[in-house]
Amino acid sequence: MAGAIAYISRDTDGVHWKKVLEAGLGPVDFRTLDNLGDKERIEVVLAWKPPAGLIASFPNVKLIVSLGMGVDHLLADDRLPTGVPIVRIMDDGLVGQMSEYAIYWALRHHREIDKYAASQRARQWKPEDFVDTIHRRIGVMGLGSIGQDTAGKFAALGFPTAGWSRTAKSLPGIETFHGTDGLARFLARTDILIDVLPLTRDTRGLLDAKAFAALPKGAYFINMARGGHVVDEALLAALDSGQISGAALDVFNVEPLPQDHPYWTHPKVQVTPHIAGATNPRTASPGVIENIKRMRAGQPLLHTVDPKTGY
Template identity: 45%
Template sequence: MAILFRSTPAATARWRPLLRELMPEHEFRFWPEIGDPADIEYAMVWQPPPGLLASLPKLRLICGLGAGIDHLLRDPDLPRHVPIMRLVDPYMTDAMSEYVALSVLRLHRQDLDYLAQQRAQSWEEREQKNACERPVGILGFGTLGQDAGRKLKALGFPVAGWSRTAKEVAGFVTYAGGDGLDALLARSEILVCLLPLTTATEGILNAGLFARLPRGAALVNAGRGGHLVEADLIPVLDSGQLSGAVLDVFREEPLPKGHPFWSHPRIIVTPHIAAETHPPTAAAIIGDAIRRFAKGEPVANLVDLATGY
């Protein structure tokens, strides 16, 4: 039995010694040097080339190396009979919550305005709300969304969450479905997107959605670039319907030089760093999952291909 590892060259260099240390009982094949494809029963992958997984005739389990699995579902030859495990790592959850809290605070405390004043050498105080007066809505209220919500609530923000299907989460107002989305948007002065990218959520951040937010609301997108209709964002920022946006994910990454997001005064760009995979903890989680799967024991966080997460 062998395990295929496929990621970026830089990530592979970081993972290689950890895998050999934490999972010495397994043989690893590091792409593109995979040897005989029939030897491989497990795959640990990030953005594998289309057709790679289908070329492994004895593949038993696919382990994604990131929180999302949309990079796998884009493969037209994905072997859909093979279970896929989504990586849920408390380290990454904490990192995402830190990013969301930082972004919400920057928008809440009017950082974009004060940075512009600094560049203009202008000393001007602005009226400031308290956190308890700034409702935050979170699209995607699973593990990541709930943890971010708890961190924001501890800072004093009123937080509500929206998910595709109804769920009760202690201490939070929650919404679901189309009517629930309208209700969440109507109350959200800062909207945070942490949704998985699926056919149902592609392009959800669009002109129609922005129009349903209170005037002057702000956006944080740390989900996926495909959630945002990029051409719809700048007009609502220029009109004042939105007051600002913090964007960590983009349809094309790296964000191309010359893209208007780089220079827009109401946009903060970060290079997809909200919750990077942490090899030491992720390797331990995936290693445990493979051992459990090999023994026929239940494995957590298997993907439902019907929903895409």
């Protein structure tokens, strides 16, 4: 039998991952965090927020697979073994979940549903002013797989949609901006800002007081990427001033979100516990299986990540 596959995560999907991997690879020596056994046998690691230094303790590891589409949780480990390829999953199921999350909160804001809920509680029949869809401009930060899918779906709904990315990209029906020079222009035309950027050295703290001030007054913010992009104090100040009319936040600088954090009770903030997109073994496993086969055959891997850039 080939080397062992270690599932390094506190999530409860280990049984499902073993099942889908065996369907594609045949019998596997599958280990979990609580039962790693002989570490010398481990050649593939499937990881989500692994304990620091653990992967380095596997002397014969040949492939590290991020169980999320982001890899910042891996690169935070300064003892990660050098020279071992890191790949990220490509999960159409997760991509779809993420776009659903963005669409839900954007439409809830766009159609003033919270105001109608308040009117219902007060037993008031109170129509709100209507904003035409063509006047509600969507801006998606990050144009990878998730960002492209999200932007495309908003455009299909009739919203003027733009995207911003680190480097230039061209997408049908989407106005695109890139780089530092394009960021201010992108923010200035965005009424609903959706963050799906990866967390890197360049994007950490990107959404600060200057960025929120660059948005049109009353803009709405949806963060389903990483909490590290946001300077919390700046967002809270923008909410309190009315510069930002509301925020739906799924990710945070500290997770779980501390019980005393102002986001929990802020009247303009909706908090969800990092559930915008969950890795689905059924839809994520084909790419993982293909990379394991490629690794064992000495072939080039798919969706590799450069540890220096985080992409």
